[in-house]
Amino acid sequence: MEALSKDLWVFIETDEEGKARNVGLELLNPGRRLADAQGGALVAVVIGYKTEAAVKEAAAYGADKIIVVDGEEYQHYTTDAYADAMYALVTKYGPTTMMIGATNEGRDMGPRLSCRLRTGLTADCTAVDYDEETGNIAWTRPTFGGNLLATIMCPDHRPQIGTVRPGVFKKGERNEDNKPETITEDIHIAAERIRTRLVEVLKDLDAGDVNLESAEVIVSGGRGVGGPEGFEPLKELADLLGGVVGASRAAVDAGWIGHVHQVGQTGKTVGPKLYIACGISGAIQHAAGMSGSDVIVAINKDPDAPIFNMADYGVVGDLKLVIPELIKQIKESRK
DSSP states (O other): OOOSOOOEEEEEOBOTTSOBOHHHHHHHHHHHHHHHHHTSOEEEEEEESSOHHHHHHHHHTTOSEEEEEEOGGGSSOOHHHHHHHHHHHHHHHOOSEEEEEOSHHHHHHHHHHHHHHTOOEEEEESEEEEETTTTEEEEEEEETTTTEEEEEOOOSSSSEEEEEOTTSSOOOOOOTTOOOEEEEOOOOOOGGGOOOOOOOOOOOTTTTTOOGGGOSEEEEEOGGGOSGGGHHHHHHHHHHTTOEEEEOHHHHHTTSSOGGGBBSTTSBOOOOSEEEEESOOOOHHHHHHHTTOSEEEEEESOTTOTHHHHOSEEEESOHHHHHHHHHHHHHHHTO
């Protein structure tokens, strides 16, 4: 379709309580830069039920305009309801670009939407930029199992659509004084049109309370931990620091810990305040998933490990000696 505006849209994903999930708020940050480069407005699109809290958050994180679709049929994500609502909005307003979080919902809705609109979609991006020469968005994503990074553009069709991994970007600064224009669209989907319904929610017992994307402290282990038992002291350290346990692909592939803990190009992209890498060599695939951390501490017995090149602090030593001593020192400091 032909773009009707130069606006850049960010889909603000909501939970069942109508609150904004972090990924959409994160995408408003790079969205600001890209919208300015395109010469259009930064538009937050909020779909959900009782979305007042999400609308308020989208305003605080810099949206120029907010388009809201609110209805009971949007309380829980369904492909038909969300894709139909978004398709109606896009065909009415005609944005140039759309950014969607690469969550389960975004990965489901994005391809269906791009197919209906007969435009391209770049999935699972880890970087986005504006190409001055062509005026296109340059979407960068891992390929060939994370061994290469491909930059993709969509020059002939609009809107340009990309799904971007949670945690790739940090949220911008809040501005409670921002008062964007808010448009409420009365779009409702007939019950017979929605071909799926939520029957029951089953939690992944292996996942526990792991939420790498929103964690402020992550203690990660790699091949150097030596086995499943090597993650026990890391969990104790993470608990002491109020964080969660992460892992490299090597540790996950070895079966030492579940995939839900994996950080890197083929896992989660994170940006905590503190990232402690334990026995991780620092391969480019892992680095791509954690290089946005505020402070990186590396612990490795190999002084030439690449992880030290990106670390703010490094400890050359045996994990079996360093981690217990670190735990001991933290406990003593809190007495």
